[in-house]
Amino acid sequence: MxxxxxxxxxxxxxxxxxxxxxxxxxxxxxxxxxxxxxxxxxxxxxxxxxxxxxxxxxxxxxxxxxxxxxxxxxxxxxxxxxxxxxxxLELTGKLRVTCPALLAPGPFVDDALAFSETYPGVELQLDFDDERHSMVKEGYDVAIRIGWLDDSALRARKLLVLQRVLCASPELVARHAAIAHPDDLRQWPWIQESMLPAHIDFNGPSEETCRVQLRSRITTNHVQAARQLAVGGAGVLAALDVVVAEDLAAERLVPLLPAWQMANPSAYAVWPANAARGSLVLRFVDFLDQRINHTSVDRR
CATH class of the missing domain: 1.10.10.10 (Winged helix-like DNA-binding domain superfamily/Winged helix DNA-binding domain)
Structure with missing residues (x-):
């Protein structure tokens, strides 16, 4: 044969x-x-x-x-x-990645470490910042973005869907009347994250929908600052569950309207459209996708 x-x-x-x-x-x-x-x-x-x-x-x-x-x-x-x-083939070169600051303490850093250990010839630069940077203008190879993507000439791949929770401090809740519907929150103070829309769409029982415009008492561009403001009683916060999990467990924050669901944002890898198949950029994106969606790596 x-x-x-x-x-x-x-x-x-x-x-x-x-x-x-x-x-x-x-x-x-x-x-x-x-x-x-x-x-x-x-x-x-x-x-x-x-x-x-x-x-x-x-x-x-x-x-x-x-x-x-x-x-x-x-x-x-x-x-x-x-x-x-x-x-x-050993990958070599420098890869600049911009990421939201909230990913710094989570499993994304473990993913980046695993990539670095797999390809020791790659110099990996991770910039954590809640401001959205212009990839082309500032020379980034890959951006990890959370939320809803704007139309652009960039390529993107959804990595995972994140969960949001509506919450406030017990003190703030005690100062207001009981709530049973998102409309009840229209006059409450809110903490607005400047990178997110100034409204929230809710889906409730019996497929009811409701959009609430945020009356922002304080606006910030930093996720952890928003969390700390919420704990301090500055307003209602629609936060990613990974950001406020410890505060909810310690009852520094309490969940609101658990029967109502908010639209959940996704985490995306974004890169320039002209990146070649097999390039360092695409190898990094493929590696993240494999770790997140095709292995048993703990994402908590």
Missing amino acids: IDDLRSMAVFATVVGEGSFRGAAKRLELSPSVVSHHVSQLEKRLGCALLYRSTRHLSLTDDGRIFHQACARAVEAAEEGLHSVASRK
Whole structure:
């Protein structure tokens, strides 16, 4: 079988080059060895594969059908060799990544560490900031963004959907009347995160929907500052659950309207549209996607 596969590759090369001599040069074999491989195949199959003249070669009908199978086999072998070889290639270069500050204490840093350990030749720069930076203007290769993406010329891949919780301090809740509907919150003070829309869409029981415009008492561009303001009683906050989980557990914050759901933002990897397949940028995005969506890594 191994000899047959070798002869099939030789035969496919003869057809591709259009001559025994061309195939011999391509394979770095003698023309007589190339001819021997083809003859052995014809003998094994019991049919002619090629019509030969002093100047030309042409496929017989059997040869045409057999060549299609040979071409597929060679292509599959080359693809397998390439896929394994490409994994062994060491990535090198510098990768600048901008990320929301709230990801600094979470599993994203573990993902970045795993990438760095897998590809030690890559210099990884992680900039954590709740301001959205212009990738092209500021020279970032990848941005991790949370929320709803604006239309742009950038490419994006959704990595995961995050959960939000509506909450406030017990002191703030005690100063207001009991609430049963999002409309009851229209006159409450809110803490607005400047990177998010100034309204919240709610979905409630019986598929009821409601949009509440935020009466922002304080606006901030920093997630942890918003959390601290909420704990201090400055207003209602619609926060990612990972940001306020400890405060909810310690009852420094209490959840509001648990029967109503808010639209949940997603985390995206964003990169320039002209990044080539297999580039350092796409390898990083693929790595994150694999870690987040196809492994058992704890995301808490």
